[in-house]
Amino acid sequence: MYKIVNKKILNPTVTMIDVEAPLVAAKAQPGQFIILRVDEEGERIPLTVAGYDRQAGTVKVIYQIVGATTAALNQKEAGDYIQDFVGPLGKETKIEGLKKVCMVGGGVGCSIALPIAQKLHEMGCEVHSIIGFRTKELVILEDEFRACSDKFTLMTDDGSHGRQGVVTLPLKEAIEAGENYDEVITIGPLIMMKFVVATTKPYNVPTTVSMCPIMIDGTGMCGGCRLTVGGCTKFACVDGPDFNGFEVDFDEAISRGAMYKDFERHAYEETCNLFNKEVK
Numbered sequence: 001m002y003k004i005v006n007k008k009i010l011n012p013t014v015t016m017i018d019v020e021a022p023l024v025a026a027k028a029q030p031g032q033f034i035i036l037r038v039d040e041e042g043e044r045i046p047l048t049v050a051g052y053d054r055q056a057g058t059v060k061v062i063y064q065i066v067g068a069t070t071a072a073l074n075q076k077e078a079g080d081y082i083q084d085f086v087g088p089l090g091k092e093t094k095i096e097g098l099k100k101v102c103m104v105g106g107g108v109g110c111s112i113a114l115p116i117a118q119k120l121h122e123m124g125c126e127v128h129s130i131i132g133f134r135t136k137e138l139v140i141l142e143d144e145f146r147a148c149s150d151k152f153t154l155m156t157d158d159g160s161h162g163r164q165g166v167v168t169l170p171l172k173e174a175i176e177a178g179e180n181y182d183e184v185i186t187i188g189p190l191i192m193m194k195f196v197v198a199t200t201k202p203y204n205v206p207t208t209v210s211m212c213p214i215m216i217d218g219t220g221m222c223g224g225c226r227l228t229v230g231g232c233t234k235f236a237c238v239d240g241p242d243f244n245g246f247e248v249d250f251d252e253a254i255s256r257g258a259m260y261k262d263f264e265r266h267a268y269e270e271t272c273n274l275f276n277k278e279v280k
Contacts, residue, residue, distance in 0.1 A: 002085040007078045010140040013065050022057030024087045030115040031093030037084040038072045045069045048112040062111035090241050098182045100126040106188025113187045121148035136161035168199045194250035207245035211236045
């Protein structure tokens with residue numbers, strides 16, 4: 001059992017928790033993920049490491065409430081326990097030798113981008129960060145990104161906070177203005193990453209994408225997280241989650257990602273109804 005030592009609501013659908021897991025905290029690196037189960041009957045879900053405190057032995061994860069498991073997880077409070085917390089899994093983001101990087105994050109994907117940006121900043125790399133959200137109410141981690149970025153741009157679809165528009169707009173402007181990035185690292189919705197790659201590819205700016213499709217065991221045995229990368233089948237849990245964005249078949253990934261949306265929504269509604277009945 002793993003204790004939740006801290007819980008913070010970041011916006012109406014996104015929550016951050018710190019979990020007491022000393023062995024995971026001792027080895028976790030930016031870009032890696034964990035797999036957890038809320039209880040003995042629960043399903044396994046992957047969540048990317050959003051931070052860690054090796055001295056305190058805690059790991060930070062940020063999740064969006066989209067399905068039954070995240071709804072159940074969100075019922076837990078600081079001091080409560082979850083059943084399983086396994087990791088770190090996957091490969092850490094390769095950032096050695098990078099001198100100038102643009103981080104592009106979208107929505108809850110910003111929680112994955114942040115520890116990478118922070119480590120780059122600690123290494124002395126020049127970090128430009130572009131993060132995007134639908135509205136002001138959904139913005140998360142703005143102060144944290146500002147603190148580790150040499151240049152920072154916040155975009156909202158409706159213009160309610162920061163600059164109006166999509167993240168590819170300032171990215172393209174920066175590249176065309178002569179910003180010579182060693183790499184662009186983008187993390188967020190698949191459709192966003194697809195268009196970030198479409199923006200950088202004509203300029204041949206190396207672009208890394210973080211792929212977190214459906215995972216079950218996290219060891220490459222189930223095949224649930226398979227992707228087509230460079231014409232070959234890869235497994236995000238063991239070969240990634242980071243890949244060369246120029247080689248990822250995003251259309252296939254988007255199609256596979258949509259397969260379980262109806263089921264996920266149904267499970268989420270059933271779970272919420274159960275919690276509501278218990279409250280009554």
